Amino acid sequence: MAVSKKSMRWIPWLLILPVVLIRIFTTLYPILATIKNSFYDIRILAGVNEFVGLANYMKIFHDPKVITSITFTIIFVLVSMALHIILGVGLAMILNMKFKGRRFIRTIVLIPWAMPTVVIGMAAKWAFNNDYGLINDFIRWFVPAYQNSWLINTGSARGAVIAMDLWKDLPFFAILVLSGLQFISGDIYEAAKVDGANGIQCFFRITLPLIAKNVLTLCIPFTLWRLTSFDLVYAMTSGGPGEDTALIAYRITTEAFTNLNVGYAAALAIMLFLVMALISWINIRFMNKIGD
């Protein structure tokens, strides 16, 4: 008996129904619950649960801890992404060169990326210690009297967090850029050389335009990962000194799971979600423009 095409249309829906139901329960429901909670003052330890409208959202703009977190998050994302792009493209170019042991180097550069962030954070806490840390030990080879506690001053602590973030994720970014570089035909460079182009001209006129879309595509997830980064700071600085390295995702986690201020944490999470959506939209628009 032949089954009509029309009656077959519901079969794909039936097949994906379990996944859709799981998604509704595990993703859609928590999102809706978070939106609802953001309009309530829910403080579990104080036994408070009452509707407050937009008060949680208004509080965000007056809370010095959150403002510090937003400031550092902006610095973290901008500096880290700028360095990801500059150093990542540079590293990718090096890895694209022909040299002995290239395959081995390509493999080992990915080791930091494969390590759990919490482990890196804990190791970094020791690495930046003035008395026992390997960073200062290394510096003391050249400057024997060098003394600096990296994690006690705002600037150096923030720098250390960004450095560790780069150490971990830069190789992965570079490997992904490398995959774009490998699609560029060698013929183009040869033609450019015949026309008298030097290395710098080749990079800016050929390489960069051809990998730009690839790099911008990578920037979307890498930016979003930076915005939601929590574990590095959790293990490395606990947001300190003071609140100076508390990224916004760390602040949300602290409010939600340590302070148990669920309503306020939900409002912060929604704000972060909107910012992430906006950044992604801008990035995609920019990418499309380049594509055109």
Added chain:
Amino acid sequence: MKKKTISIFLAAAMTMGLAAGTPTVFADEEYDLTLYSIMTTDSDFDDWLANVEEATGLNINVIAAPTDSDTRQQKITTILSTGDSSVDIIEVNDEMCAAFKNSGWLEGLNDTVMTEDIRGEFPQGYMKDMITDKDGNIIGVPGYSGYLAFWVNQEILDEVGIESIETKEDFLAYMEAVSGDGRYGYGGSWEKTYVFNEIAQFVNMFGGDYFDWTKEENKEAIQFLHDLVANGQTPIDQIADKYEQMNPKANDGKYGCWFYWGMGSEYDNEGMLSDDKIHMAMVPDFSGKGERSIFTDSWSYVLNSASPNKEAAITFLNYMASEGGMEASYKAFARYPARADVAEKVVPDTDPGKEMYSRYASECNVNGRPMVAQTMEFISDMGTIFQSCMKDEITVDEFCEKAQQLVETYQ
């Protein structure tokens, strides 16, 4: 036909995968009560449990609490706040006691376990500050007694020719004599969530009140700590240090004295715990009136109000509050008995901490740490402004002003 075969094969593989992923369900073993414990990772836990089961005649189901403190507090808060009855007895620390004691989630134990005949044997300040709710109900059985003890490096004391640190003047003389060339008279753990212990300790030593920052004594205490930093007698570096970072420095002889919890296993492991190296000492008397203050802490066993197994739970708690239960904990986990009479009987004189712990109990004002319901938020905020003050980002006066605001917000 080929597509159909592949579809059937994939469907069969999926079904088998689902079937394989389904856990095999065994019939539940009958338990008398469920204990949510932090001690399960201890190598002697099974022996301890066997001892408790034998002594109480209970068959106890044990759930391991998460080792991460935040996760643990979240889970326990969720269990208690939702009226989850799957757990009967929970081990909670001081922070959780402060958060939960007035919530109604925990059963009062005045008439059943913490009866008048044994109440007097527990540290009274701790009982009052930590495990008594606003209506006078005692909501927990302390599992042990720990002190925020004063530790000294005897080798350094001998080197500078100071016999003991009894007063503020002795303390300052020691700071002066010891500090220099990468060594500091006083060392601490000033990470923002750890420094709370030391701020409160110094406030107490100066005769202040942690919940009243208008008092001159509080300001004096903060000024004192600030001066230690300014004079190079304690390192500002320690604002990044938790105890994991502080203790190696203590073992390496970088600190002349410090405050730390426990019996000194971190020093013992490095061969540094002895009367001529690192040892506990009496807390100095900064007040000049012979008054010495010390904090005690504990993990207490509490009874979930929603528990359906209260009778069994009370049997368990009675054992934990008895000599037998405390002895079992001391032998298995080296937890110093919370009851003074039991400690006297059970702890041998050869225990290096016994003499000092007995002296702390008898010569000091023993208190629980000053905590509020939203403890972690309060602790963290106080730590943040303290770090700012020590780094000269705010003055001592500004610190006291902000601290008072925080007290008013959270208390």
